[in-house]
Amino acid sequence: xxxxxxxxxxxxxxxxxxxxxxxxxxxxxxxxxxxxxxxxxxxxxxxxxxxxxxxxxxxxxxxxxxxxxxxxxxxxxxxxxxxxxxxxxxxxxxxxxxxxxxxxxxxxxxxxxxxxxxxxxxxxxxxxxxxxxxxxxxxxxxxxxxxxxxxxxxxxxxxxxxxxxxxxxxxxxxxxxxxxxxxxxxxxxxxxxxxxxxxxxxxxxxxxxxxxxxxxxxxxxxxxxxxxxxxx
Numbered sequence: 688x689x690x691x692x693x694x695x696x697x698x699x700x701x702x703x704x705x706x707x708x709x710x711x712x713x714x715x716x717x718x719x720x721x722x723x724x725x726x727x728x729x730x731x732x733x734x735x736x737x738x739x740x741x742x743x744x745x746x747x748x749x750x751x752x753x754x755x756x757x758x759x760x761x762x763x764x765x766x767x768x769x770x771x772x773x774x775x776x777x778x779x780x781x782x783x784x785x786x787x788x789x790x791x792x793x794x795x796x797x798x799x800x801x802x803x804x805x806x807x808x809x810x811x812x813x814x815x816x817x818x819x820x821x822x823x824x825x826x827x828x829x830x831x832x833x834x835x836x837x838x839x840x841x842x843x844x845x846x847x848x849x850x851x852x853x854x855x856x857x858x859x860x861x862x863x864x865x866x867x868x869x870x871x872x873x874x875x876x877x878x879x880x881x882x883x884x885x886x887x888x889x890x891x892x893x894x895x896x897x898x899x900x901x902x903x904x905x906x907x908x909x910x911x912x913x914x915x916x917x918x919x
Contacts (some may be wrong), residue, residue, distance in 0.1 A: 698724075698745040708747035711767040712758040721894070723750045723782065725764065732773045733764050735782045737789055744768070750891065751898040755779050786892045791857065791865045793885035798866040800881040805866060805874045807832065813875040814839045821852035821876035821886065825859030828872050836873060852876075852886060856893075 698708075707716050708724075724736040724745040736745060746767035748758050756779050758764065764772050775781060797803050803823075804813050813819050814836075822836055840851060854876075862871035876882045893899070 698747070710749045710754070711746050711763045712748055712754050712761065717749060719747070720891075721750055722747045723755075727768060727770070727772060730773070731770075732775060733778060735785055737785055750895050752779055752783065752895055753898050755782060783892075783895055786888070786895050787856075790885065790888040790892050791861060793881070793888045794862075795865045795867070797876065797879070797881040797885045800879060802877045802879045802882040803866060803874050804877070805868055805871045807835070807873050810836065810873045810875040811839050813877065815843050817843065818877055819851065819875040820878050820882060821854055823854040823857070823862065823874040823876065825862055825872045826855055826857060827859055828855075832873060852889075854889065856889070 706719060708719055708722055709716055710722060719739065724739045724741075724747050725733050726736050726741045726743045726745045728734045734741070739745075746764060748754055748763070759774055759778055764774055794803070804810060810822065814822075822840070824833055824836070857865075859870065859872050862874065863869055866874070876885070
């Protein structure tokens with residue numbers, strides 16, 4: 688839907704509910720769950736506001752690498768803020784790193800809430816218990832370990848295995864750091880509020896990387912409606 692609002696209304700959005708905003712690049716109104724808000728730091732540089740709560744006027748942009756790169760190229764921030772602003776040359780990569788960090792921070796919280804079990808044998812037991820909502824594999828996990836976990840899912844959960852989110856974005860070192868343990872190659876995510884927050888942030892990271900607003904990334908998510916995670 689094309690927006691018919693002035694630039695001064697970019698941060699207020701076209702609706703009083705606050706659930707939608709105008710993308711300064713696409714000039715289209717989209718849900719805030721599919722966007723990133725940017726604000727100006729005291730030094731005049733552009734800063735991503737992932738939680739949408741930093742003070743000051745903001746400019747909204749579709750939350751994908753492609754949209755952000757296009758926005759930087761077209762100097763959309765200068766137009767949106769109506770000011771001579773500084774945009775760091777690595778803003779796209781920097782924003783992706785922040786999204787990745789936010790996801791790993793949420794995973795750490797889920798781990799502290801006892802929503803994560805680690806180690807192949809414990810993961811297999813969790814799968815057998817049928818209480819998991821996702822499995823995590825270190826990006827450097829062996830093919831044999833991946834096959835065993837997949838077999839356990841199919842053997843135990845049958846058709847329900849297609850509802851399990853499979854996560855392979857992070858290295859074992861990143862999983863170690865997030866979960867405060869060593870050599871985390873395989874893990875299982877149990878149902879709970881903290882786990883759901885992690886999945887929401889993970890989906891946001893995936894969308895940013897792929898530009899996909901709904902379809903799962905091949906080989907990583909088998910859920911047919913990953914968009915449900917965006918309701919958080």
